[in-house]
Amino acid sequence: MPEDGIDLKARDDIMRFQEMEHLLGLFLDLGVTKVRITGGEPFVRKGLPEFLIKINQYEKLESINLTTNAYFTEDAVQLFQKIKMDSINISLDSLNREVFYKITRRDDFEKVWSNIKKFLLTDLTVKLNMVVIKGINDNEIVDFAELAKNSKVEIRFIEQMPFNGGHFSNDILSAEEIILILQNAYPSMMEFFKMSSTARIFEIPGFKGRLGIIAGHSRTFCSTCSRLRLTPEGILKICLYDHGSVNLKDMLRSGRSDQEIKTAIKDAVSKRAKDGFESEQRTLQKIHFSKNKLSMAQIGG
Numbered sequence: 001m002p003e004d005g006i007d008l009k010a011r012d013d014i015m016r017f018q019e020m021e022h023l024l025g026l027f028l029d030l031g032v033t034k035v036r037i038t039g040g041e042p043f044v045r046k047g048l049p050e051f052l053i054k055i056n057q058y059e060k061l062e063s064i065n066l067t068t069n070a071y072f073t074e075d076a077v078q079l080f081q082k083i084k085m086d087s088i089n090i091s092l093d094s095l096n097r098e099v100f101y102k103i104t105r106r107d108d109f110e111k112v113w114s115n116i117k118k119f120l121l122t123d124l125t126v127k128l129n130m131v132v133i134k135g136i137n138d139n140e141i142v143d144f145a146e147l148a149k150n151s152k153v154e155i156r157f158i159e160q161m162p163f164n165g166g167h168f169s170n171d172i173l174s175a176e177e178i179i180l181i182l183q184n185a186y187p188s189m190m191e192f193f194k195m196s197s198t199a200r201i202f203e204i205p206g207f208k209g210r211l212g213i214i215a216g217h218s219r220t221f222c223s224t225c226s227r228l229r230l231t232p233e234g235i236l237k238i239c240l241y242d243h244g245s246v247n248l249k250d251m252l253r254s255g256r257s258d259q260e261i262k263t264a265i266k267d268a269v270s271k272r273a274k275d276g277f278e279s280e281q282r283t284l285q286k287i288h289f290s291k292n293k294l295s296m297a298q299i300g301g
């Protein structure tokens with residue numbers, strides 16, 4: 001969360017649930033089978049549980065996933081167990097109350113941790129996402145890994161990406177450096193091969209859970225990436241690093257037909273950059289990333 005917060009959107013600028021549902025139907029027709037609800041934070045939106053229950057009935061939708069900061073999830077466990085929730089990704093960047101406050105601008109570590117523990121006690125697939133920030137929380141890498149010793153959780157260490165409200169420094173801890181720290185702490189750690197994963201997965205003998213490393217900045221997994229992102233404003237992003245191709249909400253509201261919207265989606269996908277670096281280059285031609293105030297608190301990951 002940037003120090004000066006983020007610009008809040010007017011209600012009318014963001015998609016209504018009916019619009020999201022409509023667009024989801026079109027994406028399913030085009031072959032999408034998996035959806036992840038991100039945000040910002042999905043649970044700030046009233047009506048989210050009803051929306052999840054509704055889309056859970058779509059036969060073509062094989063898996064529903066969600067990324068949350070676990071702030072408002074006290075009552076979510078039962079809901080997630082009721083629907084075909086594939087996995088819950090929880091963003092947690094520190095196990096230390098002061099550092100948590102520094103990163104999130106909220107003194108709510110205890111509340112979030114208590115909510116996370118509720119998930120860990122269930123049979124739901126839980127992934128804890130820690131963005132590794134050099135000099136801020138990199139001394140907690142092994143503390144996080146230890147959480148996978150007695151719990152079936154997947155701890156995912158994510159390279160910092162340039163989406164923190166315009167204060168990004170290229171002096172990041174790379175995925176390779178993170179792996180080295182873990183290998184030093186756990187010499188018996190072994191890589192577990194899984195095709196098409198955006199994370200490199202490692203197992204440690206005796207640990208119930210696993211460790212994942214996501215090279216979000218080095219972008220070593222673009223060749224297996226088939227993700228599309230739809231921002232709350234309805235903008236279709238073909239890559240995390242692009243600045244959006246077409247506004248599908250505006251197309252819907254201006255009465256464009258389903259066929260026209262599907263054509264626009266296919267057209268945007270056909271112009272996909274070969275990887276995240278090319279996407280970034282294209283974006284840099286339009287704006288300068290260092291002046292980009294966009295934050296993960298808005299993109300949602």
Ligand code: SF4
Nearest residue numbers: 222225239240275276
């Ligand atoms: S193509 Fe873009 S969104 Fe996909 S993995 Fe690469 S950088 Fe990430």
